[in-house]
Amino acid sequence: MISIIFNQGIIPKDVVERPINNDFVLVSPDKVLLTFIENSVYLGLLWVRPWTILGSIGIGKIEAVGVDVDPTLQGKNVLILPYSKKYGGIGTEIDGLLTEKAVIPDDAIVTLPENISDKVLLYPFVSIATQIVDLVKGEKVLIIGSGLLGLLTYQYLLDSSIDVSIYTDIPGKKIQGVKEVKNLEEGKWDIVILSTMRGWARYIAERLITEDGRIIVPVFMNTWPPTLPSRSIRIYPKKMDGLLQKTEKISDKFFSENIAYSDDILSSIPTSKNGVIVNVKKALASYANSSLIT
Structure with a gap:
């Protein structure tokens, strides 16, 4: 089973197909959104266990289900979220989607209607942003x-x-x-949101908030970040009512400016835009007879 794994670098590898645990589903991945998660693995900002299959966010079809999973899900198209409350980060703490057959916890999938656009791949970020909006009430935000x-x-x-401002962590x-x-x-802010994997932001965050301020940390894993500043609130991506419709309302302009497409996984990490959608089947097929496979 051709997969993209982390093992002293990001490489294609022929690996043994994973068993389907009781509360998991077997997914045939179609498209995967490469983001800062894969970039952080590449850059060494995020450590994952060697031989972990990468790929955290994607869409695909369920081919089989574990014994504790609703059997009617078989054959359904689903979105895979990057985080499972039961098992942690998909493609970071457990195996992910850059493979021919992915085994995913059932609490990390969202069933999809027909004819939904690729904007649905932004669902995890819309989920976190929506939760943050619910927390912020008339406060000054950075x-x-x-x-x-x-x-x-x-x-x-x-x-x-x-009243919200952005500080970019990328020079230039x-x-x-x-x-x-x-x-x-x-100045100082009532709320500082750490939308970066870089450790310096966590280090200085407490200096940036007011006396009663809070720090919001979007989190995609159980083991990262290893430490947080005081007065921090963790926000995880999760399933939410009405979110599929909300993703469809993302403007075409925003999507085209921030998302690229590719048929090659390795050349797309690090990503050329904020996100790159890869055709998993086509990309993995191109590696099948490659000298890169060992």
Whole structure:
């Protein structure tokens, strides 16, 4: 079974098919969204266990189910979230989606209707952004990080008439159409959202908040981050009512500016845009007879 794994680097490998545990489903992945999660593994910002199959967010079809899973799910198209409450991060703490047959916990899937667009792959970020909007009530907010999560959260907070700014953690990166903070010494904020995997942001966050301020940390794993500043709130991606419809309302402009497409997984990490959607079947087939496979 051709898979993309982490083992002293990100490489294709022919691995043994994983068994289906009681509360897991067997998914044939169709498309996977590569994001800061895979980028962080590549850059060494996020450690994963050697031989872990990567790929955290995707869509595919359920081919089989474990004995404790609703059998009517078989044959359904599903979205796979990057986090399982029972088992942790998909493609980080347990095997992920960059493989011919993925074994996924049933609490990390969302069944999909017919003819839904690729915007649904942004569901995990919309989930976190929606939860943050519910927490923030008329407070001054700073988002550190300008990836998919940071930009979507910024937009939803702005739509809720929140005073929100962004600080990009990428030197030289220009962000259009946002209120940008250039110098973190400019002031203090009621809420600081850490939308970055870089450790320095967690280190300085407490210095950036007011006396009664809070730090919001979007989290995609159980074991990361290893430590958090005091007054931190963890927010996990989760299934939420009405979120499929909300993803469909993401503007075409935002999607095209932030998402690219590719048929090659290895050349797409790190990603050329904030996210890259890869055709898993086509990409893995190209490695089948490759000298890269050992």
